[in-house]
Amino acid sequence: MKKQDKYVKAKIISIGDELLIGQVVNTNASWLGHILTVNGIEVISIIAVGDGEDDIMKALESNSDVDIVLMTGGLGPTADDITKPTLCKFFNTELIQNEDALNNVREIFKLRGYPMSERNVQQSFIPKSCTYIPNRFGTAPCMWFEKNATVYVSMPGVPFEMKSVFETEILRRLLSRFKVTPYISKVVMTVGVGESFLADRLKDWEEKLPDFLSLAYLPQYGMVRLRLEGRHEDKELLHSTVDREIEKLRAIIPDNIFGFDDMSIAEVVIEMLKKENKTVSTAESCTGGAIARMITGIPGCSAVYRGSVVSYATDVKESVLSVEHQDIVKFSVVSKEVVEQMAKGVKELLHTDYALATTGIAGPDGGTEMTPLGTVWIAVATPDGIISQRHNFGKERDNNIQRACIVALEMLRQCLRKK
Amino acid sequence: MKKQDKYVKAKIISIGDELLIGQVVNTNASWLGHILTVNGIEVISIIAVGDGEDDIMKALESNSDVDIVLMTGGLGPTADDITKPTLCKFFNTELIQNEDALNNVREIFKLRGYPMSERNVQQSFIPKSCTYIPNRFGTAPCMWFEKNATVYVSMPGVPFEMKSVFETEILRRLLSRFKVTPYISKVVMTVGVGESFLADRLKDWEEKLPDFLSLAYLPQYGMVRLRLEGRHEDKELLHSTVDREIEKLRAIIPDNIFGFDDMSIAEVVIEMLKKENKTVSTAESCTGGAIARMITGIPGCSAVYRGSVVSYATDVKESVLSVEHQDIVKFSVVSKEVVEQMAKGVKELLHTDYALATTGIAGPDGGTEMTPLGTVWIAVATPDGIISQRHNFGKERDNNIQRACIVALEMLRQCLRKK
Numbered sequence: 001m002k003k004q005d006k007y008v009k010a011k012i013i014s015i016g017d018e019l020l021i022g023q024v025v026n027t028n029a030s031w032l033g034h035i036l037t038v039n040g041i042e043v044i045s046i047i048a049v050g051d052g053e054d055d056i057m058k059a060l061e062s063n064s065d066v067d068i069v070l071m072t073g074g075l076g077p078t079a080d081d082i083t084k085p086t087l088c089k090f091f092n093t094e095l096i097q098n099e100d101a102l103n104n105v106r107e108i109f110k111l112r113g114y115p116m117s118e119r120n121v122q123q124s125f126i127p128k129s130c131t132y133i134p135n136r137f138g139t140a141p142c143m144w145f146e147k148n149a150t151v152y153v154s155m156p157g158v159p160f161e162m163k164s165v166f167e168t169e170i171l172r173r174l175l176s177r178f179k180v181t182p183y184i185s186k187v188v189m190t191v192g193v194g195e196s197f198l199a200d201r202l203k204d205w206e207e208k209l210p211d212f213l214s215l216a217y218l219p220q221y222g223m224v225r226l227r228l229e230g231r232h233e234d235k236e237l238l239h240s241t242v243d244r245e246i247e248k249l250r251a252i253i254p255d256n257i258f259g260f261d262d263m264s265i266a267e268v269v270i271e272m273l274k275k276e277n278k279t280v281s282t283a284e285s286c287t288g289g290a291i292a293r294m295i296t297g298i299p300g301c302s303a304v305y306r307g308s309v310v311s312y313a314t315d316v317k318e319s320v321l322s323v324e325h326q327d328i329v330k331f332s333v334v335s336k337e338v339v340e341q342m343a344k345g346v347k348e349l350l351h352t353d354y355a356l357a358t359t360g361i362a363g364p365d366g367g368t369e370m371t372p373l374g375t376v377w378i379a380v381a382t383p384d385g386i387i388s389q390r391h392n393f394g395k396e397r398d399n400n401i402q403r404a405c406i407v408a409l410e411m412l413r414q415c416l417r418k419k
Numbered sequence: 420m421k422k423q424d425k426y427v428k429a430k431i432i433s434i435g436d437e438l439l440i441g442q443v444v445n446t447n448a449s450w451l452g453h454i455l456t457v458n459g460i461e462v463i464s465i466i467a468v469g470d471g472e473d474d475i476m477k478a479l480e481s482n483s484d485v486d487i488v489l490m491t492g493g494l495g496p497t498a499d500d501i502t503k504p505t506l507c508k509f510f511n512t513e514l515i516q517n518e519d520a521l522n523n524v525r526e527i528f529k530l531r532g533y534p535m536s537e538r539n540v541q542q543s544f545i546p547k548s549c550t551y552i553p554n555r556f557g558t559a560p561c562m563w564f565e566k567n568a569t570v571y572v573s574m575p576g577v578p579f580e581m582k583s584v585f586e587t588e589i590l591r592r593l594l595s596r597f598k599v600t601p602y603i604s605k606v607v608m609t610v611g612v613g614e615s616f617l618a619d620r621l622k623d624w625e626e627k628l629p630d631f632l633s634l635a636y637l638p639q640y641g642m643v644r645l646r647l648e649g650r651h652e653d654k655e656l657l658h659s660t661v662d663r664e665i666e667k668l669r670a671i672i673p674d675n676i677f678g679f680d681d682m683s684i685a686e687v688v689i690e691m692l693k694k695e696n697k698t699v700s701t702a703e704s705c706t707g708g709a710i711a712r713m714i715t716g717i718p719g720c721s722a723v724y725r726g727s728v729v730s731y732a733t734d735v736k737e738s739v740l741s742v743e744h745q746d747i748v749k750f751s752v753v754s755k756e757v758v759e760q761m762a763k764g765v766k767e768l769l770h771t772d773y774a775l776a777t778t779g780i781a782g783p784d785g786g787t788e789m790t791p792l793g794t795v796w797i798a799v800a801t802p803d804g805i806i807s808q809r810h811n812f813g814k815e816r817d818n819n820i821q822r823a824c825i826v827a828l829e830m831l832r833q834c835l836r837k838k
Contacts, residue, residue, distance in 0.1 A: 288715025296707020
């Protein structure tokens with residue numbers, strides 16, 4: 001390990017003018033920071049630089065204090081002219097065509113059914129001194145260099161390509177190249193209680209945590225993720241201590257923990273339904289398909305999820321979901337009566353055991369004195385009846401939609417828990 | 420201006436362990452990058468470092484190439500112990516209590532109705548050599564230093580505090596301290612042609628761009644954003660040149676430009692439908708509500724969007740969307756026949772002028788020899804008939820879903836253009 005420090009250290013270099021001018025937020029670096037950390041590699045800095053040779057050279061120099069330098073970006077068919085020659089200059093080598101890289105580009109174009117251009121052929125040229133690492137997810141190559149005992153990896157900047165290639169190829173190579181100090185991070189997913197109140201309830205427990213463990217609070221859309229983390233040479237002790245502390249935590253907030261390690265609440269609900277061999281459908285107005293999107297984002301959901309009616313127009317609630325016209329007139333479209341009929345309607349239409357429904361005023365405009373902007377009615381229909389709740393999540397449209405989805409799924413989770 | 424370069428240059432230093440471990444995405448830096456750029460200040464790098472003295476010292480050193488260093492973070496009541504003493508060390512000064520800072524902290528606590536703690540009193544101690552800049556939005560002070568003709572500004576890390584103090588206090592001080600060169604950036608949104616082919620078609624135009632303008636390609640889910648940007652002392656010339664070049668660009672790829680400045684394709688389609696006074700609905704299988712989510716994420720969509728049937732289960736395609744059972748058996752659920760009937764079915768069910776439908780194998784599993792994993796059929800029903808296309812977007816579920824949505828919306832846009 002570099003310097004006198006005992007942990008393996010990494011630096012992330014993000015290349016792209018779009019990061020400097022604020023057009024793109026550097027989510028690649030956060031993602032890498034997270035995955036490196038949980039794998040025992042300490043990130044000591046993240047630097048974003050422009051697409052120029054000088055900028056990239058400057059970022060490549062002075063990395064004697066780290067074991068690993070991860071670079072993202074600057075490798076598209078149109079950006080190629082700068083990053084690869086700069087890498088050649090820094091590593092004192094030249095570009096040559098790589099057969100594996102060429103075959104990879106060919107295969108991707110064959111699959112997509114598009115013709116290849118000369119620019120794409122150019123993508124198969126890589127610095128002679130590097131190890132080519134296949135990127136099955138795009139045409140940009142991945143490149144591994146070593147210089148003065150520091151490993152440099154250059155990856156594409158398109159997030160899904162970078163993540164895929166890092167997870168499937170890079171990470172295991174780094175872990176076999178360096179001996180890392182065991183690190184553990186356990187994320188406890190909670191819902192239904194705000195950050196401050198959670199902190200008060202966990203204060204005593206948190207204060208008694210062993211020195212090598214620390215806790216962080218990450219609130220997001222009505223959920224709070226709790227990250228318990230630490231490093232210790234004795235891996236077994238580390239794991240058993242975390243397990244014991246999680247059990248203590250579970251005893252303090254049994255109703256609010258819905259899962260671990262960034263599992264989504266949709267995933268949890270799907271698993272519960274699978275176990276019960278039950279199905280669900282959704283009828284969405286203000287959430288506009290967002291619950292369906294959360295559920296169908298999860299592979300295998302088709303075993304329990306039958307579909308959704310996004311009844312955005314009021315009369316669709318009547319014609320497709322059989323909501324009574326007179327109830328819409330009498331109670332308004334954002335009401336207990338309407339949301340319950342929506343849930344009942346979609347449950348019957350799609351022949352499911354459970355159903356979720358939402359109706360509300362997402363914003364940024366709308367609302368009345370009776371039903372102010374941000375009001376959302378949410379219902380869950382179960383084999384035994386219908387439960388509904390009224391919420392107000394504020395004026396910001398996207399926040400409002402996201403929070404309504406989480407509450408709806410949490411209401412279903414609570415119903416399934418009681419089974 | 421520093422070095423031989425004629426533009427005012429800035430570096431952003433973001434302080435906080437949470438940035439390195441991926442707990443928080445560095446949106447502060449993107450926000451600053453954007454506001455500095457549009458105000459004519461060139462950001463040459465963004466560096467994120469941890470909460471340690473060594474990390475911060477290292478980031479503060481070697482800034483002789485920039486005119487401005489903006490620091491965010493490390494100034495909360497609990498983080499104070501590190502950043503301010505480090506600033507004292509770097510600027511060779513000492514902490515003293517500042518009356519204005521103390522009054523500011525007092526006022527904020529009075530307003531909130533909370534008692535002040537000793538930690539909050541400590542927040543009014545700032546380095547002697549700095550200029551105190553009031554932060555009306557929080558208890559952390561803002562500090563302005565100068566060293567070797569470089570300006571250093573230390574700001575709080577809480578996003579809304581940082582943004583408020585930057586907009587109300589810092590920006591105007593920077594603009595009166597430095598003479599900036601006017602800057603312009605125009606983003607052209609394109610769809611339907613890949614990055615390589617786009618680059619080939621734009622090559623001649625791009626080569627003839629005036630020296631003070633540059634072009635960048637930003638691909639994302641089947642779209643490519645083109646950013647044309649530049650700096651020039653003559654602001655009027657700069658703007659008229661960009662307008663003229665955009666017109667030339669429009670003549671080269673008239674079919675592919677759908678909007679400007681990060682407008683989404685869903686927004687464009689909604690605007691077109693509004694103008695025509697037409698409505699649309701969606702029937703989604705593999706995209707599972709994602710098209711509905713994109714459309715309903717946009718305020719005001721209810722004028723044209725009536726709803727969606729997410730027919731995830733096969734029999735829902737029959738029972739709700741009236742797809743013929745025998746066609747599903749004969750052609751399979753991922754077929755031209757089924758997607759066209761889905762589009763027709765939802766168009767009739769929800770009484771709309773247009774309808775979009777998708778059916779496919781999103782992944783990560785599934786697929787047959789005839790219909791491999793990643794295959795998606797997309798249809799658009801119009802008042803005049805139905806158009807459908809077969810695509811394959813690869814094996815990655817989320818990428819597949821996103822791309823199918825973009826293509827579906829683009830197919831609708833092309834139909835609306837021909838009206």
